[in-house]
Amino acid sequence: MPSRRVLLAVSDDVPIFEVAIPCEVFGRPRLDIMNPWYELRVCARVPGRTRTGAGFVAGTTYGLGEVAKARKTDTLIVPACADVLESSPPDLVDAVRKAHARGARIVSLCTGAFVLAEAGLLDGRRATVHWLYADILAKRYPKVSVDPSVLYVDDGDVLTSAGVAAGLDLCLHLVRLDFGARIANVLARRLVISPHRPGGQAQYLQTPLPKTDDEGLAPLLHWTLRHLDRPLTIADLAKRQHLTPRTLIRHFRAATGMPPLKWLLAQRVQKACSLLESTRETPARIAELCGLGGEANLRHHFARIMGVPPTEYRRTFERASA
Structure with missing residues (x-):
C-alpha cells in the first residue's frame, strides 16, 4: 500500500507553529506505528526558500503546481495566513x-480558512x-456558517480548525x-498530548482521563474505566474510595x-466511540x-455529546477505512 500524501501549501511570512504541526505529525517517519x-x-508559492513569520527560512522543491495536481487520495493542508x-x-x-476539484481532502489550520473561503470551498458549510x-471571516464571507465555539469542524472533504493548538487536534483527527x-x-502519547481535548467542541472530541495531582483519586478513575459496563453510582464510587459522596464530588471537581x-457519562460515550470505530457490535450491544x-439511551447521549448519531459516526470511519 503506498504512503498517504499530505501536501502543505506555504507562503512567505506564514506563522511557524501552524507549519510545524503538520510537519511533526505527518513529516516524521513513524514506521514503528504504521507502515507505510x-x-x-x-x-x-515559489519553490526554493520560503521565509516564515518567525524569520526562519525553509527550502522546498515543490510549488503550487504540485497542489493543483493533487490526487483524490491526497490531503492538502493550508496553514494560517x-x-x-x-x-x-x-x-x-x-x-x-x-x-x-480533483477530489483531494482539504484542511485549513487557523486562518487558513480564509484561503478556503476565498476559493469558495466553505460556501454553505459550517x-x-x-x-x-x-x-471577520463571517462578515467577509457571509455564505459561510462560522462556528467559533469548536476546536475543529469535519465536513467530510473539507475540514477547518480553530487557532494554534487546535490545529494539532485536527491533525490527530485526520x-x-x-x-x-x-x-x-x-501517536498522541508520542507527542505527550491527550488524544481528545475537552472544551466547547462537539464533533469527535471526547473527555480524556484527566491528568491529576490527586494520586489518591487516580486508581479509582482507572478502575472506573475498566468497569464502565456496570451501573455505577456516586454512592458506589464513594464507597470504593472510602469517602462520603460529598467529599468524592469535591475531589472529582478538583481533579477533572x-x-x-x-x-462517567463522557467516558461511556468515549468507549462507545472506540467500539463503533473498531468493532461490528450492534448499537444495543455497545x-x-x-x-x-x-x-x-446510547443514541440520546451520543448525539448530545458528539454532535452526530452513533450510526453516522460509524459510517464516517467506515468511509475512511474504505
Missing part, C-alpha cells in the same frame, strides 16, 4: 480550488477559525480517520473539573458494554 506512514510534501487583512494570494486560492477572526483510534492514541456522573442501558 504519510509522505509530506511542502509546497511553496500571514495577515487576514490582506487578500489571499490568487495563485494559492486557484491551486486549492483545483485540488478540491466552518471554524480562531475566535479572534471569526467575525490520523484517527485514516488509521483508526488506536494508532491516533499511540466536573462532577463524577458527568465525567450500549450494554458501555453501561448506557439501551440503544435509545
Whole structure:
C-alpha cells in the first residue's frame, strides 16, 4: 500500500507553529506505528526558500503546481495566513480550488480558512477559525456558517480548525480517520498530548482521563474505566474510595473539573466511540458494554455529546477505512 500524501501549501511570512504541526505529525517517519506512514510534501508559492513569520527560512522543491495536481487520495493542508487583512494570494486560492476539484481532502489550520473561503470551498458549510477572526471571516464571507465555539469542524472533504493548538487536534483527527483510534492514541502519547481535548467542541472530541495531582483519586478513575459496563453510582464510587459522596464530588471537581456522573457519562460515550470505530457490535450491544442501558439511551447521549448519531459516526470511519 503506498504512503498517504499530505501536501502543505506555504507562503512567505506564514506563522511557524501552524507549519510545524503538520510537519511533526505527518513529516516524521513513524514506521514503528504504521507502515507505510504519510509522505509530506511542502509546497511553496515559489519553490526554493520560503521565509516564515518567525524569520526562519525553509527550502522546498515543490510549488503550487504540485497542489493543483493533487490526487483524490491526497490531503492538502493550508496553514494560517500571514495577515487576514490582506487578500489571499490568487495563485494559492486557484491551486486549492483545483485540488478540491480533483477530489483531494482539504484542511485549513487557523486562518487558513480564509484561503478556503476565498476559493469558495466553505460556501454553505459550517466552518471554524480562531475566535479572534471569526467575525471577520463571517462578515467577509457571509455564505459561510462560522462556528467559533469548536476546536475543529469535519465536513467530510473539507475540514477547518480553530487557532494554534487546535490545529494539532485536527491533525490527530485526520490520523484517527485514516488509521483508526488506536494508532491516533499511540501517536498522541508520542507527542505527550491527550488524544481528545475537552472544551466547547462537539464533533469527535471526547473527555480524556484527566491528568491529576490527586494520586489518591487516580486508581479509582482507572478502575472506573475498566468497569464502565456496570451501573455505577456516586454512592458506589464513594464507597470504593472510602469517602462520603460529598467529599468524592469535591475531589472529582478538583481533579477533572466536573462532577463524577458527568465525567462517567463522557467516558461511556468515549468507549462507545472506540467500539463503533473498531468493532461490528450492534448499537444495543455497545450500549450494554458501555453501561448506557439501551440503544435509545446510547443514541440520546451520543448525539448530545458528539454532535452526530452513533450510526453516522460509524459510517464516517467506515468511509475512511474504505
